[in-house]
Amino acid sequence: MHGTAPPGRWCRTLGDEDVRQLVALLGELHAAHDDPIRFNHGLRYLIAQAWTAFERAPATPTRHPAIAAADRALSADPGLALGELARLGGTSQRRLSALLRAATGSGLAALRNRHRVERALVLARQGMALADAARAAGFCSYRQFHRSCRQVTGVSPRAARMPG
CATH class of the missing domain: 1.10.10.60 (Homeodomain-like)
Structure with missing residues (x-):
């Protein structure tokens, strides 16, 4: 089954508290890299916590990161040019325009x-x-x-x- 994803939506935006917890766990895991037993148990726990956070997150369609970046930037400054918005989203002007049309119809x-x-x-x-x-x-x-x-x-x- 190489190259194919299981059915369903496998991309969700985690809540801020879940992200903070996972980042803290990653820090603890990094600190334990010299102790293989502690590291392996910590890795199992981190994966279990990440899965729990994933299941808790809403299964709503997420926006492409470039669209989210453009939306945030336009909220702060509606006068930004397409080139600047594309740069902030890490994509080309053409790609950002195509993503917007596909996601919003405009x-x-x-x-x-x-x-x-x-x-x-x-x-x-x-x-x-x-x-x-x-x-x-x-x-x-x-x-x-x-x-x-x-x-x-x-x-x-x-x-x-x-x-x-």
Whole structure:
């Protein structure tokens, strides 16, 4: 059965506490490398703990790391260029675009607009005028913001600004 994976999803994102525990166990295991008996028992325990953490983690589809990196970067700065986003994700521009299309059905512009809309709405909820919030979030015009807000939220900016 070389080269084929067993059926099922074998990639999950572990919780922060599980990751901390596994990293600590790896440190202890590394410290025991001179003692073969302790090392081998520790390795068995580490594998059992890793499996337990895997089973505990939700079996939801995970995003490609390049998409996750682009999403985080755009959250901080919606104006980042595709080249910079690709570099942060450790991939090429072409590959990042293809990954986005495959995962979301749309490209970088839609992801960027979502982040800009979210940022503008946060600013508007903090008391900034909608037009000023739109410009501060990177929109060239209120009209562009209005159109993007409707696409992202399904409602007008005024309605989306309302809490709840």
